[in-house]
Amino acid sequence: MATLDLNAINKSFGAAKVLHDISLAIKDKEFVVFVGPSGCGKSTLLRIIAGLEEATSGQIVIGGTDVSTANPVDRGISMVFQSYALYPHLSVYENIAFPLRVQKMDSAELDSRVQKAAGILQLTDKLHLKPGQLSGGQRQRVAIGRSIVRNPKVFLFDEPLSNLDAALRGDMRVELSQLHRNLDATMVYVTHDQVEAMTMADRIVVLNAGRVEQFGSPMELYHHPATKFVASFIGQPNMNLIPARVAGVDGSGVMVELDGGHRMALPVASTTVNKGDKVEVGIRPEHVSMGDSGLDISVNVLERLGGTSITYGTIGNGTRFCAALPGDAPIEEGRNLTLSVAPENCHVFDANGDVLRRQAAPEMVA
Numbered sequence: 001m002a003t004l005d006l007n008a009i010n011k012s013f014g015a016a017k018v019l020h021d022i023s024l025a026i027k028d029k030e031f032v033v034f035v036g037p038s039g040c041g042k043s044t045l046l047r048i049i050a051g052l053e054e055a056t057s058g059q060i061v062i063g064g065t066d067v068s069t070a071n072p073v074d075r076g077i078s079m080v081f082q083s084y085a086l087y088p089h090l091s092v093y094e095n096i097a098f099p100l101r102v103q104k105m106d107s108a109e110l111d112s113r114v115q116k117a118a119g120i121l122q123l124t125d126k127l128h129l130k131p132g133q134l135s136g137g138q139r140q141r142v143a144i145g146r147s148i149v150r151n152p153k154v155f156l157f158d159e160p161l162s163n164l165d166a167a168l169r170g171d172m173r174v175e176l177s178q179l180h181r182n183l184d185a186t187m188v189y190v191t192h193d194q195v196e197a198m199t200m201a202d203r204i205v206v207l208n209a210g211r212v213e214q215f216g217s218p219m220e221l222y223h224h225p226a227t228k229f230v231a232s233f234i235g236q237p238n239m240n241l242i243p244a245r246v247a248g249v250d251g252s253g254v255m256v257e258l259d260g261g262h263r264m265a266l267p268v269a270s271t272t273v274n275k276g277d278k279v280e281v282g283i284r285p286e287h288v289s290m291g292d293s294g295l296d297i298s299v300n301v302l303e304r305l306g307g308t309s310i311t312y313g314t315i316g317n318g319t320r321f322c323a324a325l326p327g328d329a330p331i332e333e334g335r336n337l338t339l340s341v342a343p344e345n346c347h348v349f350d351a352n353g354d355v356l357r358r359q360a361a362p363e364m365v366a
């Protein structure tokens with residue numbers, strides 16, 4: 001298995017620049033997910049790694065070897081596509097064996113690799129069937145089997161679960177995570193689904209309009225989003241973003257006045273803001289609680305899910321606000337509610353959408 005380094009990758013299609021100076025160092029055996037909205041360039045980046053698309057500039061290094069100009073088959077990668085691309089007239093066995101037949105591998109070695117892959121993917125009793133006799137999830141496993149037998153240095157997945165229904169996607173997420181553990185392989189996985197990214201990745205690359213917004217572990221992105229874009233993309237329900245004004249700054253942080261007049265002293269650095277500037281304060285729905293003082297919310301819609309009550313309403317001059325409260329919380333549609341929020345659970349974004357860095361916690365004095 002291998003490291004994968006992308007050094008200053010740029011890509012243009014004619015006059016349209018779709019990837020801007022992308023540099024990433026992916027570790028050996030890491031499961032890295034590229035996530036972002038439609039058109040942000042994630043498939044193009046994956047195809048450049050695979051050699052199916054040529055970068056306009058930049059370098060791709062796999063396991064220490066520069067493969068930027070190597071043919072796809074010589075890169076030591078294997079790619080699994082959204083459309084399984086199976087041969088309908090061949091059995092499951094022959095579909096999995098296909099790349100090895102192309103390599104003219106001897107039949108004993110070929111059989112041992114196919115049987116091993118089928119065992120890992122629980123397809124051993126399906127090897128004689130044709131793809132048409134399998135479920136969607138089983139077909140996707142055959143496509144993955146065809147990748148495994150080649151013993152690639154790096155596995156690439158391009159939205160492999162998007163043709164499956166919601167329940168099966170959940171099962172396959174778990175299977176892919178197990179597969180990653182079993183194979184101890186470097187994997188790069190493209191999706192627009194933040195739940196897939198959060199649940200499977202060791203680290204996530206959030207792409208926005210061809211640029212890396214942030215590269216970090218799921219919990220780093222959740223707790224310390226670097227930008228408003230990452231903050232609103234990661235986490236379900238989405239983070240609330242409340243228009244606010246800087247009411248004052250000092251060494252200990254920034255005083256903000258939120259839409260609706262509630263003031264909070266937040267322990268963030270004021271490096272890019274001054275008194276009077278407009279900012280946005282991000283608060284996750286799950287980071288509020290019922291309280292006596294804080295945000296006054298007028299409740300419009302209540303969704304009782306059992307364990308949680310998702311509460312939709314407005315604050316101030318109509319800013320929408322969502323709160324995830326306990327399942328049996330005494331809330332009613334059409335009523336007002338006061339929510340308290342801890343300062344350390346607030347994120348402040350400047351006019352460019354960049355987060356104001358948190359102040360280091362003060363040293364404990366004995």
Ligand SMILES: Nc1ncnc2c1ncn2[C@@H]1O[C@H](COP(=O)(O)OP(=O)(O)OP(=O)(O)O)[C@@H](O)[C@H]1O
Pocket residue numbers: 013018036037038039040041042043044045192
């Ligand atoms: N062959 C091509 N010729 C011209 N433009 C292209 C080509 N392939 C992709 N693009 C453009 O590059 C941008 C990035 O496309 P890409 O498919 O990488 O996005 P994506 O993030 O994978 O989106 P999706 O989730 O919808 O697949 C888009 O604006 C797309 O229109």
